[in-house]
Amino acid sequence: SWMGYWRPRIAKSVPIPRSNFRILNPELVRHTAFDLVKFPTHGGRNYKNVPTMGAISIVAALSVCDMVSVAGFGYDPNRPDSRVHYYEDMKMDTAFVLSTHDIYGEKQFLRDLVKYGIIKDLTGGIMK
Numbered sequence: 087s088w089m090g091y092w093r094p095r096i097a098k099s100v101p102i103p104r105s106n107f108r109i110l111n112p113e114l115v116r117h118t119a120f121d122l123v124k125f126p127t128h129g130g131r132n133y134k135n136v137p138t139m140g141a142i143s144i145v146a147a148l149s150v151c152d153m154v155s156v157a158g159f160g161y162d163p164n165r166p167d168s169r170v171h172y173y174e175d176m177k178m179d180t181a182f183v184l185s186t187h188d189i190y191g192e193k194q195f196l197r198d199l200v201k202y203g204i205i206k207d208l209t210g211g212i213m214k
Contacts, residue, residue: 123195136186160211
């Protein structure tokens with residue numbers, strides 16, 4: 087019932103017909119996290135165990151597409167004041183400290199995908 091890309095609360099309704107609504111398979115999230123990015127399988131309260139939607143989307147695309155190219159990927163810890171996403175003001179230093187994502191693990195995963203020619207990085211941010 088609210089509009090916008092992201093809000094810190096759960097929507098009360100979704101303005102599309104149920105037939106157009108898709109649910110992400112939790113197995114894809116698990117596979118990305120533990121089999122590909124190699125997150126630890128145990129940890130405490132602050133344990134980083136959720137892959138980013140970007141990594142999950144790349145894995146999903148690789149499962150159905152012959153060729154996958156990406157643009158705008160790549161977290162740069164050397165630029166702590168840069169924005170994490172184009173649609174919000176969160177800075178890189180905050181993402182590295184507070185996030186439930188393993189930014190370093192995902193960065194290495196994405197670098198390997200580019201290095202071995204599995205995906206093409208159109209903007210060059212992954213290898214920085």
